[in-house]
Every structure is written in structure tokens, then in C-alpha cells.
Amino acid sequence: MPGEAPSLTFPLPFVPSLLLWSDDGSRLVACGSFWSFVDFGTPGLAVVDSATGAVTWQLTGLNCTAAQVAGSRLAVCQFVSSPGGGVLGEGRVAAFDLMTGQQLWLHDQLFGAGIAADPGGRWLAVTAADHYAILALEDGTELSRVVLRPLPRFRPLISPTGLHLAVADATRMVIADLPSGAIRHELPTAAPTITADFDEAGETLTMVCRDASVTVVDVASGRPVGHAVLADAHLPAGSGDLVLLAGWPVALSPDRRVVAVTGTTGTATFAARTGARIGSTPGPTPLGARTAYSPDARLLATTRVTTHHQVMTAPSAQVVREQRLDARAAATFHRSGRVAIGYRAEGRGMLQIDAPGNGLLRQVAVAPGTPVRGVDVTLAAMPDAVGTSGTELLVSASDRIARLHTAASGELLFERSHPAPLTDIALLRGGASFVTACTDGGVRLFDTVTGAKRWGLSHASAVNALAVDPAGEVVFSAGSDKTVRGIEAATGTELWRVTLPRGVARVAVSADGRFLLVACADRTARALEIADGAERWQVPHDGAINALATGAATVATACEDGSVRALACETGAIIRTVGHVRAPTSVAFSPDGQTMISGSLDGAVLASSVPEPDAAPERLTTTATPVTQIARGEGAMVVVTEDGTVRIIDVRLRAELARFFHDAAVHDVAVDTRNGLLVTGAADGVVRVWEWPATDRTEGMS
Structure with missing residues (x-):
């Protein structure tokens, strides 16, 4: 790929146990070595130019327990003193300019062990000793608190909208409003929560607990909308618990539909909705294991302190790369696909940045x-x-x-x-x-x-859409001049012309090549015979038709009135109608033609069965x-x-x-x-x- 960044490997004065990318991928933040549980040398923090490997600025002697990049700012939780690498000590939270290293503010009265940043750059959520604190990202002012005893390894979560905070203690998950900290819902859990994540619209929260249960909660109502138990998860005999040996061995896929678990026998993936196993790969005992998905959802990475690192395909968990270097500590993906890995080699810390994958x-x-x-x-x-x-x-x-x-x-x-x-x-x-x-x-x-x-x-005015018959012999054009035309591809000869009441914005050819489907500005969907343009049928809609798609023997229309319809190509009969909360913008059929997929302005993507018109549509993602x-x-x-x-x-x-x-x-x-x-x-x-x-x-x- 032109401009592809090279693969780099270079030493650091510490072994990175936490790695973070800047939004644009130009900077990589490396922190070490609080969570390593191995003698990795002097702790510190370094910000690296990811194109050259040059350290742009660094702090030494810093035990950094957590960090977040928020736009041009880097917020870190750190221990001033941490005897023996334990979890006690004097804590503080600070924010720096990511590019220059200038300290913007320091909050030195707060024990910090976990941190989350609002995507909008307004506030931070920080794990303290006996509460969660909400700070203003601008100046570090404490705005509010959520009082409960935090789980040591559960990191707080802020929803993509920046309106909600998810935090946990040993027996419950709490959803609070931001920035007030007012508790909206308290959800009892039978076992401590290992990890959780909001969906991309901030409407649901998916939780994975130590008892191998997965629960999906509606954020607005606080009601569970899904529950499953991971089948044959890596459970120690008689314990009934997921193994949690230092680190974060459980990860949710970007769409929250797959759970990846690194346990005593390796890494396995499971369907979050049903708990069924999807795939697995063997691996060594996961002391200090971490599991992470790439943002593009194609890869899954695991790192272990026990000298082992794997990159797998998702969701099948098939190994595509395996490395055995000394004391693997951390790995993270940037959205561009670049992966950064921290480890120890020859008695010093090493950082590896690989080209896009x-x-x-x-x-x-x-x-x-x-x-x-x-x-x-x-x-x-x-x-x-x-x-x-x-x-x-x-x-x-x-x-x-x-x-x-x-x-x-x-x-x-x-x-x-x-x-x-x-x-x-x-x-x-x-x-x-x-x-x-x-x-x-x-x-x-x-x-x-x-x-x-x-x-x-x-045409007399703008041509809005083109289509080609399956044989490539006829081109169809539709325009604002109200005409649809069939044109012989070899010669450019107009074979037929149909004039409609209004202009035409969209056309599509049926799978069998018999019909040209047309979305007319008079709010009708029409089928024309490909041979001569004769109209076969027309179906009125209650609004403008935003999208058109053809399946095996069906055509789908997405209308601005919120409806998506599946029509029979042969007759125009309405097979089923699906409603969206906001106007649907696009529609298509699944490869087998049995499912109609529609998306809307509110980000909802619905899957609706064509053979079962009474079946409720399923939300594929939001x-x-x-x-x-x-x-x-x-x-x-x-x-x-x-x-x-x-x-x-x-x-x-x-x-x-x-x-x-x-x-x-x-x-x-x-x-x-x-x-x-x-x-x-x-x-x-x-x-x-x-x-x-x-x-x-x-x-x-x-």
C-alpha cells in the first residue's frame, strides 16, 4: 500500500505493560510497568512517534496504572509511591498535552487505578479507593462521585454519547448519569464483573461476569434484554468461575456479539447471545493474560507474561501469527490496523510496531x-x-x-x-x-x-442512475426528465423509452433479468419489462423511496415514512412490511435472498425474514x-x-x-x-x- 508505515522495533527504558494509540495513529503512548507482575525495571511513560520510533517526550519513575487518550490530551492515573509493586500507595491523576508533554493539570488528592474518557472530551471517570470520581477533562475539577467500593480490575466505562457511566462492585453493576453521577440503575450480579462495553449508540450495555454469564442490559430502562452462559468456557474444576490470573483475559468484539476468553487451555470465542462456542486455539497457562480485539474486528490478540503472544482471526480464533519472546506484556491495535507490542528482550524493554494488517x-x-x-x-x-x-x-x-x-x-x-x-x-x-x-x-x-x-x-436533464442487464447487453438509464431508457450496449441505440409522471432517482435489475425496478419521485415503485419497457405493476408508497434493492424473486423499498417493504418481483404483492424508528436510508438482501437487511438514520440495522413475514425483525447492530x-x-x-x-x-x-x-x-x-x-x-x-x-x-x- 502506498505510504504504508514500516515495521519498527526499538528499545525503551522500561517494559511497556500498557499501550495507547492517538486517534490519528501518529503517536503511541507506552506505560510501564505497574501491571506486569515481573521485574521489568524502572517504571515510566514515553510518547513515541509511531512512524520513526523516536521518543517525543517521556516521564521516568512513574507507576502508571491506567491512561486514556482524549483528542490532544493524555490523562493518566499514577502512583507516586507503590511499595513492592502492590496496589497501595499515594495516587494522583494528571493530564498532559499529548504532543508536547506539557502538564495541564494535576489532581493529587485522588487514588487512581482505572480511568475512562468521554469521547466528546468533556469529562473523565476515575477509579478511587472507595468511589468513582467524575472529573472535568478541561481542568481536573471534581464534578461528582459515585459511591461504591470499586472492583480492583474493573475499568469504568463512559458511553459513546458521553451521557452514562458504567461502574461495578463485587455484587452489582451501576449505570449513572454524567456529569451528575446520579445513579440511574443498580443491577445485581451473581458474580463480579470481568468486563463490559456499551454498544456504539450507547443504548445497551453488555456485561461478562466471572461465573461465565453474559448479560445485555437496556440502558434506558435498566432491564436485561439478553442472557447467556458461555458453554465449556475455561473453568477450573469445581470452581464455576472464569480464570482471572492478573490482567484482562476477556474481551468483547466491536459489535458486542462475540466474547473471547483466554483461559487455562488457550483462547476460545463464544456467541454472546447464546453462549455457544465458535472457535478455539490452544495456548499456555495465561499468567498475566490480556485479550484484545482489533478495531476492524478481523483479528484477536492475546499476550501473556509467560513468553507467549498470538494473533488470531476473528471470530474463529485461528492463529495467523505466533511469537515467543521474553515476557510479553502488552499489545494493542490502532484502527488503521497497526499493532503495537511491548515485551522484554536482553534485559531491557522493547516496543514493536507492525505495519497494517x-x-x-x-x-x-x-x-x-x-x-x-x-x-x-x-x-x-x-x-x-x-x-x-x-x-x-x-x-x-x-x-x-x-x-x-x-x-x-x-x-x-x-x-x-x-x-x-x-x-x-x-x-x-x-x-x-x-x-x-x-x-x-x-x-x-x-x-x-x-x-x-x-x-x-x-436525456433532457440530469441522469440520476444506471443499471446493466446480467448479460451486459443492455444499459438502463433513468433521469430527472421523467424518462427511463433501455439502450443497446454494443451500439448505443435506444431500444425503448418510458415516460413516467415524475423523475426517477433509482433503478435495479431483478435477479432473473426479466424486470427493471424503478423508484419514481411520485412515491411509487414500478416494475418494467426489460424487453420493451412495458409496465408490469406499480405500488404506491406514503413517502419518497430512499433506496431500492433486488433479491432472488423480490424487491425491497426503503421509504422516508419509516417503512421497508419486500415486494414480489412478478406481481408487486407486498410480502412484508418492517418499521424503523427513523427513516430507513438503505436496504439490501442477504446473499441467500432469505433476509432483508435495512439501515436507518438512527443507526439501527435490522434483519427481517422474507419467508416468515410475521417473524419480528432482529437488530443486527446499532x-x-x-x-x-x-x-x-x-x-x-x-x-x-x-x-x-x-x-x-x-x-x-x-x-x-x-x-x-x-x-x-x-x-x-x-x-x-x-x-x-x-x-x-x-x-x-x-x-x-x-x-x-x-x-x-x-x-x-x-
């Missing part, structure tokens, strides 16, 4: 400041295509320019300017040509070998920002949100397989199922090619 194959196009409005990818079957048989081609539309690349290397083959902004783009079957749609009403077809324009055709697009891939679904996050969700397993990131909203996605590629185009002009994750067919999460 998050599935990003290459960045193939950058048009700074110009949004990418469309992408498509296919395998060119033409023997002479770009001089090579079987070349993967990628086409992207950015403002007035269409670009053609080889997907394998990102090489720009050619680009073609247009007289007005582009609205859509599509490669024809086989990749011998591609077609563009433009706001000037133009539909143009270009040869992918020579770059020559083979033909052009004009995202922190609106869902903007859903697309079908090989064995899984692509879910895109407004913040530029791209999730791959296996509908059958009900689990995230991967999570990819852009720095701006993603406008379009394309999947090449034959070659296992996912292409994304974003509002900042960046096009990226990702490796499509292998779908996991392990039983246990049905």
Missing part, C-alpha cells in the same frame, strides 16, 4: 477535495483487455472525471473528463467497457482497452452515526455509516467479520465476489481496495 490492499486513487461519487470493479474477461487476460479493473467517478485502474496494483490506465458532474458509473459484464451518467443528461460508453468513447446518448448504504457481498453484507466506517457482517453468524475505515463519508461501495475485493470511494476523494474477509461457516451462532 487490516485488509487494506491499496489506495488506488486520490482526488483531494473532490468527492468520489461512484465506484465499480470487475474481472475483465477479454483476452486483449489491458494486454492481459483476466485483469481486475476498477472504475471510479470523481466530480467530472472518470478514471480506470487495474485493481491489482492501482495503476491508472486512463481518465476521461466530462462536461458536467458525474452521478453514476458502471462496468459492463466482462469489463470490456464502462458507462457513465452525467448531470448534463449524457450517457456515455467507453472502451476499457483504448479509452475511446464508443457512443453517447442524451451504529453511532446514520447508516448510508448497505450492499450484498460474498457470504456477508457491507454496512456503511456516515462517519466513514465500513462493516462486513455475516448475517448467518450474526457477527462482524471486519471493520474498515475512511476519514470521510463513503459515497459508494462495490464488491468483486470472484476476486474477493471490496472497493470504497469517499467524500475526501480517496478510493481504497480492501481484501474481502473469508466468511466463517462454523456452527454455533445461528
